[in-house]
Amino acid sequence: MTVLLRVEHVTKRFGGLVAVNDVSFELHEGEILGLIGPNGAGKTTLFNCINGVYTPEEGHIYFQGQDITGWKPYDVARFGMARTHQIVRPLADLTVRENVMVGAAFGAKGLGLLDAAMVADEVMEFLGLAERADMLAGSLNVAQKKRLELARALAAQPKLLLLDEVLAGLNPAEIAEMVETVKAIRRRGITIIMIEHVMHAIMNVSDRIIVLDFGQLIAEGTPQEIANHPKVIEAYLGDPKLAERLMSGE
Amino acid sequence: MSQRKPSLPPAFRLADFRPALPGRHWANWALPLLVVLGLGIFPLLTGKDVHRETMFTLLRAVVMAVSLNIILGYTGYVSFGHVVFFGLGGYVGFYLVAVQGRTLWEALLAGGLAAGLLAWLIGIGILRLRGAYFALVTIGVNEAVKAFIQNFDPFGGPLGLTMNFSVYQAYGGPRAMLQMTYYILVALAVAAVLLAYAVRTSKFGLGLLSIREDEDAAEVMGVVTPLAKTWAFVLSAILPGMVGALFFFRNGSVEPHEAFPLHLSIEAIVMVMLGGQGTVLGPVLGAAGYQAMRAFLLTNRYLKDIQLTVSGALLLLIVLFIPAGLIGWLRRRFPASRRVLL
Numbered sequence: 001m002t003v004l005l006r007v008e009h010v011t012k013r014f015g016g017l018v019a020v021n022d023v024s025f026e027l028h029e030g031e032i033l034g035l036i037g038p039n040g041a042g043k044t045t046l047f048n049c050i051n052g053v054y055t056p057e058e059g060h061i062y063f064q065g066q067d068i069t070g071w072k073p074y075d076v077a078r079f080g081m082a083r084t085h086q087i088v089r090p091l092a093d094l095t096v097r098e099n100v101m102v103g104a105a106f107g108a109k110g111l112g113l114l115d116a117a118m119v120a121d122e123v124m125e126f127l128g129l130a131e132r133a134d135m136l137a138g139s140l141n142v143a144q145k146k147r148l149e150l151a152r153a154l155a156a157q158p159k160l161l162l163l164d165e166v167l168a169g170l171n172p173a174e175i176a177e178m179v180e181t182v183k184a185i186r187r188r189g190i191t192i193i194m195i196e197h198v199m200h201a202i203m204n205v206s207d208r209i210i211v212l213d214f215g216q217l218i219a220e221g222t223p224q225e226i227a228n229h230p231k232v233i234e235a236y237l238g239d240p241k242l243a244e245r246l247m248s249g250e
Numbered sequence: 251m252s253q254r255k256p257s258l259p260p261a262f263r264l265a266d267f268r269p270a271l272p273g274r275h276w277a278n279w280a281l282p283l284l285v286v287l288g289l290g291i292f293p294l295l296t297g298k299d300v301h302r303e304t305m306f307t308l309l310r311a312v313v314m315a316v317s318l319n320i321i322l323g324y325t326g327y328v329s330f331g332h333v334v335f336f337g338l339g340g341y342v343g344f345y346l347v348a349v350q351g352r353t354l355w356e357a358l359l360a361g362g363l364a365a366g367l368l369a370w371l372i373g374i375g376i377l378r379l380r381g382a383y384f385a386l387v388t389i390g391v392n393e394a395v396k397a398f399i400q401n402f403d404p405f406g407g408p409l410g411l412t413m414n415f416s417v418y419q420a421y422g423g424p425r426a427m428l429q430m431t432y433y434i435l436v437a438l439a440v441a442a443v444l445l446a447y448a449v450r451t452s453k454f455g456l457g458l459l460s461i462r463e464d465e466d467a468a469e470v471m472g473v474v475t476p477l478a479k480t481w482a483f484v485l486s487a488i489l490p491g492m493v494g495a496l497f498f499f500r501n502g503s504v505e506p507h508e509a510f511p512l513h514l515s516i517e518a519i520v521m522v523m524l525g526g527q528g529t530v531l532g533p534v535l536g537a538a539g540y541q542a543m544r545a546f547l548l549t550n551r552y553l554k555d556i557q558l559t560v561s562g563a564l565l566l567l568i569v570l571f572i573p574a575g576l577i578g579w580l581r582r583r584f585p586a587s588r589r590v591l592l
Binding site (some may be wrong): 050053072073074077079082083085089090091093095096098101102103105106107108110112113114117118134152223225230 | 271272457459464466468471472475
């Protein structure tokens with residue numbers, strides 16, 4: 001399998017705070033990689049480094065064989081990477097269709113308006129936004145706005161899709177549907193990294209998972225390996241042996 | 251997610267039908283064009299010079315407002331010093347005709363080019379600033395260019411330049427010149443409306459709208475924001491520059507205080523806000539409505555001294571109660587009108 005994305009020793013600091021600390025991993029084409037970790041672990045910051053919103057202080061990011069470290073977000077987007085935002089950012093005064101058209105027209109394919117409108121219609125249909133195509137994006141509810149984020153990213157027809165908590169705030173039925181959607185996106189040949197807090201969903205959908213804690217990569221492996229990894233349990237629950245030690249009166 | 255289709259083909263197939271593109275409706279360019287032409291033809295029907303002069307002032311405002319709307323309404327950047335393009339274009343054009351003995355056509359071209367070039371330079375320099383900082387710097391640029399010209403001897407320094415009226419003989423004498431320059435202004439106003447429509451409904455325009463709504467999100471989606479903003483600024487500057495060249499040619503003299511009055515910038519903003527920022531028809535109606543109100547105030551015995559106070563109060567009321575302006579309000583109130591009102 002070819003390596004689509006390689007992150008090498010990436011470090012990002014904000015003043016004295018090291019938000020991402022010497023993180024390295026590889027991503028193969030066609031994979032779904034889960035990125036988990038407690039709140040404030042640096043997951044979104046890592047996304048921002050990968051797609052060019054931040055320039056890391058140290059390390060390199062290679063995408064499709066190119067060193068894209070220090071590229072602007074629009075250059076990264078046009079080179080074939082799309083993302084969604086954890087805090088939704090709809091273009092509120094534009095219609096849903098226009099929002100999705102921006103993704104299609106300015107993304108990896110850089111389509112003309114007419115083609116962008118066709119792709120937008122297709123993607124809205126796929127994500128169940130078709131009836132709301134002519135509504136203003138600002139008038140959607142949160143679940144719909146999440147889907148709009150996904151629609152815009154998908155309309156760009158990227159090689160790599162970064163999903164930042166697309167399941168947060170959805171009810172169980174919506175989560176099940178979104179998981180199916182993510183799998184369907186992968187079947188289209190799009191590689192995915194997803195940040196998620198909904199554990200059963202990410203365990204179910206990911207091929208591999210990496211875990212961040214305090215900016216450091218503490219574990220990497222299949223969902224089963226991660227679920228039983230002592231460092232991961234410690235990061236989420238505190239010391240796993242703590243209860244035993246307390247019980248035995250040490 | 252009511253219609254889930256997990257097994258779609260690997261690539262998005264293009265639909266067989268041609269979807270309607272947002273804003274592409276003949277009414278969206280025909281309505282503003284009709285208003286501009288209606289206003290433009292009115293003095294020709296009455297045949298009165300005073301009507302023509304009134305309409306000259308009004309159409310000048312239309313060009314200013316429609317052009318300003320490209321950066322203010324489409325892109326979301328408030329240019330407080332937009333009159334700088336009018337003034338610079340005016341000076342450059344005037345200099346070419348009065349000092350260099352060039353034709354009016356060359357002056358119009360040079361005025362537009364000079365304004366566009368200045369916008370390009372400003373754009374590269376300051377369009378990375380956002381919000382209030384950008385607005386403040388545009389005022390500074392206006393004052394800086396004014397101060398420069400006040401000390402620039404080829405442009406006559408603080409006294410400005412005057413034209414020998416014999417220049418007008420080449421255009422059939424002063425009377426014919428006044429008529430001809432009026433036609434040119436009508437043509438420029440038509441050009442402004444068509445440009446505004448073309449930009450608004452183009453891919454470039456969609457990028458500008460996305461910058462207005464959320465610049466960071468636009469960047470992440472692949473909009474090359476520095477380039478798009480700079481070109482929007484250039485496009486919003488060229489026609490004001492040409493109108494400046496036309497206005498001062500007609501005027502017969504140019505001086506710094508006439509060329510760079512800050513209140514003209516602010517009035518243009520009021521016009522855009524009044525009619526509806528980001529729409530094509532809005533600034534046209536806004537400019538016409540504002541000029542009509544201004545004419546009423548200026549000719550009213552009691553109100554003539556507080557004309558600018560009234561426009562200030564008007565801006566305040568618009569921002570407070572109908573920030574979307576007339577057309578924006580109609581589009582929101584009557585969603586069915588969105589197809590034909592832009």
